[in-house]
Amino acid sequence: MSERESPVAPDEISVPPRVEASGRSALVAELLVAAAVLALGILILIETREIRVMRTYANVGPRVLPTIVGSGLVIIGLWLAVETVRGGGARPSTEAEDADVTLPTDWRAIALISVALIAYLVLLERAGYVIASALLFFIAAFGMGSRRLIRDLASAIGLSIFTWLVFTEGLSLRLPAGWLGGIL
Amino acid sequence: MGPFSDLLSGFSVALTPENLLWALIGVFLGTAVGVLPGIGPALTVALLLPVTYDLEPVSAFIMFAGIYYGGMYGGSTTSILLNTPGESASIITALEGNQMAKRGRGAAALATAAIGSFVAGTIATLGITLIAPPMVRVALNFGEAEYLALIVLAFTTITTLLGGSLARGMVSLFLGLAIGLVGIDELTGQARFTFGIPQLRNGIDVVTVAVGLFAVGETLWVASRLRHDAEQVVPIKGSIWMTRAEWARSWKPWLRGTLLGFPIGSLPAGGAEIPTFLSYSLEKRLSKHPEEFGEGAIEGVAGPEAANNASAAGVLVPLLTLGLPTSATAAILLVAFQRYGLQPGTQLFNNNPDLVWGLIASLYIGNTMLLVLNLPLVGLWVRLLAIPRPLLYAGILVFAGLGTYTLNYSTVDVVILYILGTLGFVMRRFDIPVAPAVVAVILGPAAEQHFRRALQLSQGDYSTFVTRPIALSIFLVALVVVIAPLAARLVRTLR
Numbered sequence: 001m002s003e004r005e006s007p008v009a010p011d012e013i014s015v016p017p018r019v020e021a022s023g024r025s026a027l028v029a030e031l032l033v034a035a036a037v038l039a040l041g042i043l044i045l046i047e048t049r050e051i052r053v054m055r056t057y058a059n060v061g062p063r064v065l066p067t068i069v070g071s072g073l074v075i076i077g078l079w080l081a082v083e084t085v086r087g088g089g090a091r092p093s094t095e096a097e098d099a100d101v102t103l104p105t106d107w108r109a110i111a112l113i114s115v116a117l118i119a120y121l122v123l124l125e126r127a128g129y130v131i132a133s134a135l136l137f138f139i140a141a142f143g144m145g146s147r148r149l150i151r152d153l154a155s156a157i158g159l160s161i162f163t164w165l166v167f168t169e170g171l172s173l174r175l176p177a178g179w180l181g182g183i184l
Numbered sequence: 185m186g187p188f189s190d191l192l193s194g195f196s197v198a199l200t201p202e203n204l205l206w207a208l209i210g211v212f213l214g215t216a217v218g219v220l221p222g223i224g225p226a227l228t229v230a231l232l233l234p235v236t237y238d239l240e241p242v243s244a245f246i247m248f249a250g251i252y253y254g255g256m257y258g259g260s261t262t263s264i265l266l267n268t269p270g271e272s273a274s275i276i277t278a279l280e281g282n283q284m285a286k287r288g289r290g291a292a293a294l295a296t297a298a299i300g301s302f303v304a305g306t307i308a309t310l311g312i313t314l315i316a317p318p319m320v321r322v323a324l325n326f327g328e329a330e331y332l333a334l335i336v337l338a339f340t341t342i343t344t345l346l347g348g349s350l351a352r353g354m355v356s357l358f359l360g361l362a363i364g365l366v367g368i369d370e371l372t373g374q375a376r377f378t379f380g381i382p383q384l385r386n387g388i389d390v391v392t393v394a395v396g397l398f399a400v401g402e403t404l405w406v407a408s409r410l411r412h413d414a415e416q417v418v419p420i421k422g423s424i425w426m427t428r429a430e431w432a433r434s435w436k437p438w439l440r441g442t443l444l445g446f447p448i449g450s451l452p453a454g455g456a457e458i459p460t461f462l463s464y465s466l467e468k469r470l471s472k473h474p475e476e477f478g479e480g481a482i483e484g485v486a487g488p489e490a491a492n493n494a495s496a497a498g499v500l501v502p503l504l505t506l507g508l509p510t511s512a513t514a515a516i517l518l519v520a521f522q523r524y525g526l527q528p529g530t531q532l533f534n535n536n537p538d539l540v541w542g543l544i545a546s547l548y549i550g551n552t553m554l555l556v557l558n559l560p561l562v563g564l565w566v567r568l569l570a571i572p573r574p575l576l577y578a579g580i581l582v583f584a585g586l587g588t589y590t591l592n593y594s595t596v597d598v599v600i601l602y603i604l605g606t607l608g609f610v611m612r613r614f615d616i617p618v619a620p621a622v623v624a625v626i627l628g629p630a631a632e633q634h635f636r637r638a639l640q641l642s643q644g645d646y647s648t649f650v651t652r653p654i655a656l657s658i659f660l661v662a663l664v665v666v667i668a669p670l671a672a673r674l675v676r677t678l679r
Contacts, residue, residue, distance in 0.1 A: 033614050037355055044362060044377070051369075051376050060639040062369040062376060065632045069361045076358055079351045096406050096612070097221035097262065098573050103409035105613075110408055113581075117400075117605075120585055121598050129586075136585060137578040144407050146574035155575055159582060171235055173590055 027084060034081035041073025112143025128178020133160040187313050194541025198549055203246050206239075207546050210247035211553045214254020219262050219565045221573075222402055222580055225255035226513040226622070230394045231587040233520060241524040242539045246546040248517060253305060253550050255513075256493050257558055260297040261565050264290060264485070265417050276464045276488040283480030285418040292426045296434045296482055297489040298558045299426075303435075304442040304490035305551040308497030311446050312504070312544055319505040320533045328638035329649050331506075333658035335631040338502075338510050340665040341451075342620050350669065352616045359607070360624025363388050370629070371636055383596040390519045392588050393625045394512065396601045397618040399584035401608015403577045408609070410573060417569055420562065434486040437467050441490030449498025463491040497547070504528050504540060508627075512619040515626045 048066040116139035123132040137156035146152050164184065167173045177184050197203065217223040229248050236244040263274040264281035277297065284293040326334075343353035366377045367387025378384040426434065444466070445459040467483040468474055477484050502508040507528040509515040521528050526536060533540055558565075588601045611618055642648035650656050 030614060033610070037358075040359075040362065044365070047377055051374055053374075054372065060636040060644065062372050062374045064636070065361075065628070066365055066376065069358055069365060069628075072354075072358045073362065076351060076354045080355065083349060083351050096402060097266070098406045098411050098577075099409050099612075100411040101409065103412075105408045106410070107408075109410070110404060110609075113404060113407055116581070117602055121595060121602070124585070124589065124598065125595060133582045133585065137582050140403075140407075140578040140581050141574040144410060144574035144577060146572060152575065152578075156578070159579060163582065163586060167235075167586070167590070171238070173234065174593070175586075175590070 030084045031081055034077050034084060036077075037073055037080060038077030041070045041075075041077060044070035044073065109143050109145070113140050116140040116143060123178075125176050126178060128180050128184075129175040130157075130160045130164050130180055130184065131178060133163065187317050190317070190537060190541045191313050191545060193538070194543070194545035195548075197242060197538050197542030198246060198545040203243055203542070203546065204549070206243045206247040207250045207550050208553060210250020211254040211257075211550050211557060212250075213247075214251035215258040215261075215554065215558065215561075215565065216254075216568060217251070218255035218258020219568050220258075220571070220576065221262065222399075222406065222577060224398065224513070225251050226394055226511075226516045227398045228255070229513065229516045229520060230391045230398075231583050233391055233516075233523060234587060234590045236520075237523075241526065241536075242542045244520065244524070245539065245543045246550075248520060249543055249546050250550045250553070252496070252513060252517070253493075253547065254554060256496050257298065257301055257554050258565065260301065260489055260492075261294060261558070261562065262569065264293045264297065265420070265566060266569060274460075274492070276460050277485055277492075279478070280481055280484035280488075282418065283478070284482065284485065285420070285480075287480050289480065289482075290418055290420045292430050292482065293480075293485050294420070294562060295426050295559060296430065296486045298555055300434065300438040300441065300486045300490040301493040302551055302555040303438045304445060304492075304494040305497055305554075306548065307439075307442045308446045308449075308494040309544065309547040309551065311450070312497060312501055312547070315450070315501055316505050316533070316540075316544070319501065320530050323506055323530050326506075326654070327652070328634045328641065329652050329655040330658065332631055332634040332638060332649070333655040333662070334502075334506060334508055335627050335634065337658050337662040337665070338508055338627060339620075339624065339631075340662045342510060342623055344665055344669055350666075352614070353620055355616050356611065356618060356620040357624050360393075360621035361628040363393060363604075363621070364625045364628030370633065381596070383592070383594055387629075388600055388625070389591055389597070390515065390622070390626050391591060392597055392600050393604055394516055394622050395584045395588055396604025397608035397611070397621060398512075399580050400601060400605025401612060401618065403580055403584075404605060404609040405612040406573070406577060408613075417566055420566070430482050433482050437463070437483045437487030438490040440466060441487040441492075442494040445491035445494030445496075446498045449495030450501035451498075459491040459495045460488040463487040500547075504532070504543075505530075509623055512622040515623045518626060 044066055048063050048070060051062050051066065053061045053063055116136050119139065120132045120136040123135065134153075134156040137159060138152055141152045141156070142149075164175060168175055168184075198207070213228060214225060217225065217228045228251050232248075232251075236247070239247075259274050260277050260281070263278035264285055266278075266282070281290075281293040281297065284290060339357055343357045344350055364387070366384055368374070368385050369376055375385055441459070441463040444463050448459045448462075464484055464487060467481075467487040468477045471477065471481065471483050473481060496511075499509075499511050499514050502510055503514045503517060505528070507518065507521075509518045518528065521532075526532055526539070584601065584605075585598060588597050589595070591597055608618055610616075611621075638648055639646070649659065
């Protein structure tokens with residue numbers, strides 16, 4: 001893996017749509033996955049040494065499984081790298097009905113959904129469940145390409161209020177009311 | 185005494201109006217989520233767990249069983265009408281069923297799938313009824329080593345059979361094991377991999393893992409390459425009833441599919457993929473019209489659909505009798521049992537016979553309901569497929585956030601959910617299956633307990649794993665499961 005080729009992400013594969021992602025950049029992306037698996041294994045092995053062990057348990061103590069898992073990940077990471085180099089490159093999963101694997105990655109959609117998710121996390125306990133959920137729904141739908149804004153906004157508010165009522169009134173779970181505390 | 189008197193008392197539990205209503209809600213929800221892309225039975229049960237807290241356990245499980253069976257029925261409807269299989273076990277149905285639909289026999293394809301699923305589900309439930317009690321008696325003799333061996337076997341089968349390659353299956357399995365390590369070690373009380381975050385001391389909830397990998401991961405994945413050329417739903421034409429010739433060509437595949445699916449599902453040999461493929465090639469070989477295969481042969485829908493359903497029912501045998509989940513949905517069902525303080529296995533059959541037999545009886549009832557519901561309501565299910573995808577996945581995210589937050593009312597869980605969602609996205613991108621990870625999160629800690637307790641009992645003597653004949657044979661089978669495909673590949677390259 002040379003330095004110059006690094007930040008390679010699948011979106012940089014400038015192949016036209018409907019062509020299987022392939023070539024050197026795909027190989028590098030895959031090797032990065034193998035490296036990440038390897039790194040996780042090493043991290044687990046290092047962290048395992050932080051686990052305190054009492055003498056009586058020395059034989060079968062709390063470090064045994066972490067050691068197995070850490071070593072396993074190191075071996076599997078290397079194995080995956082070898083498999084990749086020898087040409088067993090990954091084809092993206094074809095299990096999702098709505099995903100067309102021949103398309104290049106749409107990073108704009110991913111970015112917008114990430115914004116929606118982060119907004120939800122920040123707002124949930126401040127602005128409350130209804131506002132956070134409605135925003136999550138609306139931005140995520142927009143991110144996935146929906147442009148019927150009024151319909152989407154109505155659906156977002158409708159679903160948030162409906163689930164709020166079902167959970168708090170029907171099932172008496174407590175969700176944060178937030179800014180709408182006086183109204184709901 | 186005997187299984188049938190137990191079953192009869194089970195029916196007396198399941199046939200109360202209240203529980204019939206829960207079964208109906210279950211099969212209805214199950215079919216809906218089976219039809220809809222993006223949500224499966226595992227995710228649905230996971231999201232419903234907080235909702236069912238106040239419910240009687242037996243009612244909750246009757247509903248979950250309905251969701252489990254309903255999901256299978258709904259999945260085949262989508263495959264036939266849309267030609268985009270949601271799971272690998274439906275690839276065959278999509279292949280033949282969609283061709284039938286395009287040739288105007290969509291109604292017959294739906295009918296043979298539904299009736300075949302009913303036949304298979306009923307025979308397989310009968311199989312559960314007969315096999316579960318003797319299995320439970322065998323399990324009485326199982327010690328720590330045997331349970332460890334069974335878990336290792338489940339790991340190997342689910343890993344070797346899913347995903348693009350063995351290495352990728354192993355990545356998923358070990359990621360799940362790593363996630364399962366987080367939290368307090370139950371035997372010593374030591375915190376492991378909590379990185380000083382108090383919320384991690386109780387470990388990462390399997391529900392968060394399932395919702396993250398399935399719901400958030402799937403949404404990100406679909407959003408990253410959303411199908412622009414929306415698949416056309418093939419309109420259903422023709423008589424909803426199968427012709428005499430279609431009946432004649434269907435009933436034997438149903439039975440053969442069941443005979444393939446149930447044993448493979450219950451063994452635990454990992455999922456419905458193998459039996460559906462086996463059934464398809466068997467029917468193709470036995471058919472008098474092999475040339476029709478690929479163009480819409482009814483046998484190619486009838487057999488694999490029956491095999492799919494029978495193996496799904498078979499998965500319940502190791503789950504109920506040994507507490508051993510061999511699919512992602514079974515793993516979530518095991519979590520549901522644990523939420524109610526129940527441990528599937530010998531104890532469950534002895535201490536909660538009403539629950540177990542009520543659940544098994546409800547499987548017969550749910551199957552019948554599905555047969556009655558499915559065909560007349562197919563118009564409704566088709567309409568579900570018309571939900572705009574952005575709204576569908578936005579809704580999935582709302583429920584994912586809600587379900588995760590209400591686990592502990594903590595935004596830390598939401599952060600973990602996002603991390604796992606990103607992981608699920610990357611796994612899909614690189615063809616790493618997610619099901620082994622979900623199963624490993626729940627079985628990893630269990631395996632560790634059995635392993636360490638076995639060694640404590642033997643005072644550190646590792647030979648305890650090879651001197652017990654049952655444990656040794658299960659370990660050997662697990663070894664064969666891993667080595668056989670590798671050996672086969674080696675032979676092929678040497679030739």
